[in-house]
């Protein structure tokens with residue numbers, strides 16, 4: 417824990433238990449937990465080691481650099497890199513035994529030349545764009561792409577995948593269309609002689625709401641962390657939030673009625689107030705947009721944020737919590753009693769963004785009931 421007391425506690429037992437729940441839902445298809453962006457802010461190295469102990473057969477990251485960090489910390493499981501291959505990183509990814517995403521002729525050339533330079537075949541997963549319109553090969557080009565790959569024996573196609581745009585929607589129409597397009601593209605690849613070990617499309621919402629999308633592998637991210645795939649959806653049974661962001665009261669100020677608090681003077685005390693100073697601010701990932709809007713938990717009670725959240729500090733009104741003292745623990749968000757979704761709603765965003773915003777200077781402390789570590 418750092419000297420300020422501002423800490424993101426990550427319960428690895430919850431992550432392991434969420435992983436087991438995902439494996440149950442996957443019903444035999446391989447679970448490839450998504451641990452990009454530092455495991456959605458939860459600390460990728462500790463999360464990856466915990467998953468490896470659970471027997472996860474695969475994991476996915478966005479960048480080759482993230483894969484390198486995992487390997488350097490002793491993670492051995494297969495890793496898929498979602499991002500586009502680049503000359504500078506591709507040979508490293510091959511050396512590290514990672515699979516790379518390909519969907520253009522340029523990607524094929526990058527992987528083939530990297531494979532030659534390393535003297536090892538490159539593992540690839542072909543990405544098909546079935547409607548996200550972000551990354552991937554048009555399904556109509558599947559045949560031609562398969563033909564191109566035939567000239568590059570340096571590349572082994574281990575997987576073919578796609579990504580859902582709207583799997584959390586109550587209307588399944590578009591997701592069903594994506595599944596149809598993906599199935600058609602897979603058939604084209606198979607007819608052209610490409611039969612991958614892993615066909616995969618399901619994210620967390622796909623796994624929950626579209627069991628027919630499970631195929632050989634599923635790629636859940638957000639549910640692994642015990643967070644909800646979409647606003648208003650709630651957390652499905654059997655999942656537990658893993659992260660709690662806490663800080664502590666470092667100072668209490670008695671302020672008379674009629675005094676303004678913090679920059680811009682957007683809050684004025686209506687009564688004599690006890691104002692608590694918290695050593696957390698927007699540089700820690702507690703956004704300024706929460707000024708005068710959010711509450712924190714102290715001694716099981718809510719204390720409102722008063723005035724503007726500053727870069728390193730935030731003030732809360734402790735007047736309604738008479739016993740509150742300097743040194744008290746403050747739950748900023750996370751866990752069951754102040755869910756991440758509450759902050760996401762205040763910010764008109766999604767749980768994903770709230771946890772990804774927790775900045776580097778906040779230490780992640782990992783707790784695992786079975787093996788106390790950090």
Ligand SMILES: Cc1ncc(COP(=O)(O)O)c(C=O)c1O
Pocket residue numbers: 450498579618619620621635636637638639645
């Ligand atoms: C390609 C890909 N697959 C899977 C996931 C996991 O999605 P979720 O966190 O919604 O389960 C992501 C996350 O954005 C992704 O980009």
